[in-house]
Amino acid sequence: MMLRKLQASSCHELQADLGRRAVIGIPFLWLLLFFFIPFIIVLKISFAYTEIAIPPYSDLLEYADEAVTIVLNFGNYLFLADDPLYLSAYLGSLEVAFFGTLWCLLLGYPMAYAMARAPRKWQSALMIAVLLPSWTSFLIRIYAWMGILRNNGLLNNFLMWLGVIDQPLIILNTNVAVYIGLVYAYLPFMVLPIYANLVKLDHSLIEAAQDLGARPVECFFRITLPLSKSGIIAGSMLVFIPAVGEVVIPQLLGGPETLMIGKILWQEFFNNRDWPVASALAMVMLLILLVPIVFFNNSRQKELGGDS
Amino acid sequence: MGRKTNFSNIALGFGLVFLYLPMFILVIYSFNASRLVTVWAGFSTKWYGELFKDDQLIDAVLTSLEIAVCAATAAVILGTMSAYLLNRFGKFRGRTLFSSMITAPLVMPDVIIGLSLLLMFVSLSTSIGWPEDRGMLTILIAHITFCTAYSTVVISSRLREMDVSIEEAAMDLGASPLKTFFVITIPTIAPALASAWLLSFTLSLDDLVISSFVSGPGSTTLPMVVFSSVRLGVSPKVNALATLMILCVSLAAFIAWWLARRADRAQRDAYQIMERDQ
Structure with missing residues (x-):
C-alpha cells in the first residue's frame, strides 16, 4: 500500500513537473513573442533610415x-x-491627460463614496450600472457626443430653447469636447478601484474619530481620504496612461488646436508612412509613461499574485 | 449625516445620468425618420433596413465576430494558465517579468501596442517568411495578446478567493494535479471563465486602433468601417448600428452578471448546507 502510493506520487511528480513547465511556458512564450520582443523591434526601427521600399525602413546591420x-x-x-x-x-497630451484625470477624480470620487455608503443590496446593482457603459463600444460612445455637441446639435438646441444663449456654442472640435469625451469614456475606470477601496474601509475608525469630536469634514480629510489613497492611485493610473496615447477622442471630438501625440503618431504612420519617425515617437512616449506604468504594475502585482 | 441629499449622492446621480443619457439619445434618434440627425420627423425603422442591405458592413460584422469568438476562447485558455501559475506556483524564474507582461497591456496605449506588433509581424515576415500577409490571423494574434491580460485579471481574482483546501483534499486523496484542475478548479472558477470570455469578446469586437495597425488590405473589422463613416459626420445609419451594438453588449453584460450572481448564490447555499450538517 505504502509502496503503491509512493510510486504513484513519484509518477505524479514527473507529470506535475512537465505540466508545470507547460503551464509556465505557453503563456510566457506567447507574451514574450507578441508583447515584449515587439518593443525591442520598435526600438531598433527607431534607429533606422526611412526608405521608399517594402518595408519602408533600412536595415541596421550592413555587410560590407x-x-x-x-x-x-x-x-x-x-x-x-x-x-x-x-x-x-507631447506637452499637449500630458496636459489633456492630467486635467482629464483630475476631472474624472473630482466626479468619480464622490460617486464611489456614495456607492460605498449605499445600502448593501443596492451596491452590486450600482456597480453594474457604472461598469455597463464601459462594455459598450468605445467608438460608439464617443460618436454619441458628436451628435450632442455639434453646432446644431442637441445641447445647443436645448440651450437656445431655454433662452440661455442665442448663438450656438462652438464645443465640438475644441479641447472642451476632448475633456468631455475623456471623462465620459474613462469615468468607470476611476470609480471602480476607489469604490473597491472605500467599501473595505473599517467604519469603526470613522466612528472613533467622531466620538473624539472630529467634524464630518475633518473626518473625511484626515481618515477616509488618506485610507483610500491606493484606490485613487490605481484609478488615476488607469485613466492617465491610456489618455496620454489616446487616438480616437482627439480625432473625432478634437479640432486643429488639439495636439496630442497619439493622433500625430497615427498620422505619421498612416498618412506619411514614415515608420522610423513613428517608432521614435512611440519610444519617447513609452519613456514618458515608463514611470507611471511601473508604478501601476507594482500596485497591481500585490493584487494579482496573492502574497508571494 | 443626511442619506438622501448629501453631495456624494447628488454626484452619483449626476454621474449615472451623464453615463447613460448620450446612449439613450442615440437609441431614440436611431428611430428618427429624418436624414437630418437633429430634427425629429416621426418614428421609422428604415435605417435598420438599410443596414442589412450594406454588404461591406455585413462582411465586417462577420469578420469581427469570427475574430472575437476565436480571440476570446484563446484568451481564456491562456488567461487561465497565467492566473493559475501566478496564484498557485509561488516563485519561479521570470515571475516579475511575467507579471509585468500581464499587467502592462491593461494600461499601455493602443497606438504603442499596435505599432510594435505591426513592426514585429513585418520583421518576422521578412526574416522567416511568416506571416505571409497581414489580415485576420495577425488581428487575431494581437487581440489574443491584450485579451489574455484582461482574462488573467478576472480569473485571478476568482482563483485567489477560492478555497485552496478543496484542491489539496483532492490531491491528498490521490488525484493528479491535472485531474484536480479539471474536476475541482475549473468548475469552481467557471463563472469567472464565462465573464472573462465575455469581456474578451467585447474588447476584441470593440478594438479599432490595434486592428488598424495590424490588418491587411483584405480584412476590415466593424470598428474600422464605423470609424471611416463616423469621420464624415453623424448619420442615422450609424445611429441604428450603434443601437444594435448597445443592445448586444447589454445582453452579454446581463448574462455575465446573472452567471456571477447564480454562482454566488449556489456557493452560499452550499455553505449553508455544510453548516447545517455539522
Whole structure:
C-alpha cells in the first residue's frame, strides 16, 4: 500500500513537473513573442533610415568588406527634438491627460463614496450600472457626443430653447469636447478601484474619530481620504496612461488646436508612412509613461499574485 | 449625516445620468425618420433596413465576430494558465517579468501596442517568411495578446478567493494535479471563465486602433468601417448600428452578471448546507 502510493506520487511528480513547465511556458512564450520582443523591434526601427521600399525602413546591420557594421541613425530623435510640433504634442497630451484625470477624480470620487455608503443590496446593482457603459463600444460612445455637441446639435438646441444663449456654442472640435469625451469614456475606470477601496474601509475608525469630536469634514480629510489613497492611485493610473496615447477622442471630438501625440503618431504612420519617425515617437512616449506604468504594475502585482 | 441629499449622492446621480443619457439619445434618434440627425420627423425603422442591405458592413460584422469568438476562447485558455501559475506556483524564474507582461497591456496605449506588433509581424515576415500577409490571423494574434491580460485579471481574482483546501483534499486523496484542475478548479472558477470570455469578446469586437495597425488590405473589422463613416459626420445609419451594438453588449453584460450572481448564490447555499450538517 505504502509502496503503491509512493510510486504513484513519484509518477505524479514527473507529470506535475512537465505540466508545470507547460503551464509556465505557453503563456510566457506567447507574451514574450507578441508583447515584449515587439518593443525591442520598435526600438531598433527607431534607429533606422526611412526608405521608399517594402518595408519602408533600412536595415541596421550592413555587410560590407566581410564585416558586419551596425548603422544607427539618431536622426529620427533629432528630428523630433528639432520640430516644435512634436514637443507641443507631447506637452499637449500630458496636459489633456492630467486635467482629464483630475476631472474624472473630482466626479468619480464622490460617486464611489456614495456607492460605498449605499445600502448593501443596492451596491452590486450600482456597480453594474457604472461598469455597463464601459462594455459598450468605445467608438460608439464617443460618436454619441458628436451628435450632442455639434453646432446644431442637441445641447445647443436645448440651450437656445431655454433662452440661455442665442448663438450656438462652438464645443465640438475644441479641447472642451476632448475633456468631455475623456471623462465620459474613462469615468468607470476611476470609480471602480476607489469604490473597491472605500467599501473595505473599517467604519469603526470613522466612528472613533467622531466620538473624539472630529467634524464630518475633518473626518473625511484626515481618515477616509488618506485610507483610500491606493484606490485613487490605481484609478488615476488607469485613466492617465491610456489618455496620454489616446487616438480616437482627439480625432473625432478634437479640432486643429488639439495636439496630442497619439493622433500625430497615427498620422505619421498612416498618412506619411514614415515608420522610423513613428517608432521614435512611440519610444519617447513609452519613456514618458515608463514611470507611471511601473508604478501601476507594482500596485497591481500585490493584487494579482496573492502574497508571494 | 443626511442619506438622501448629501453631495456624494447628488454626484452619483449626476454621474449615472451623464453615463447613460448620450446612449439613450442615440437609441431614440436611431428611430428618427429624418436624414437630418437633429430634427425629429416621426418614428421609422428604415435605417435598420438599410443596414442589412450594406454588404461591406455585413462582411465586417462577420469578420469581427469570427475574430472575437476565436480571440476570446484563446484568451481564456491562456488567461487561465497565467492566473493559475501566478496564484498557485509561488516563485519561479521570470515571475516579475511575467507579471509585468500581464499587467502592462491593461494600461499601455493602443497606438504603442499596435505599432510594435505591426513592426514585429513585418520583421518576422521578412526574416522567416511568416506571416505571409497581414489580415485576420495577425488581428487575431494581437487581440489574443491584450485579451489574455484582461482574462488573467478576472480569473485571478476568482482563483485567489477560492478555497485552496478543496484542491489539496483532492490531491491528498490521490488525484493528479491535472485531474484536480479539471474536476475541482475549473468548475469552481467557471463563472469567472464565462465573464472573462465575455469581456474578451467585447474588447476584441470593440478594438479599432490595434486592428488598424495590424490588418491587411483584405480584412476590415466593424470598428474600422464605423470609424471611416463616423469621420464624415453623424448619420442615422450609424445611429441604428450603434443601437444594435448597445443592445448586444447589454445582453452579454446581463448574462455575465446573472452567471456571477447564480454562482454566488449556489456557493452560499452550499455553505449553508455544510453548516447545517455539522
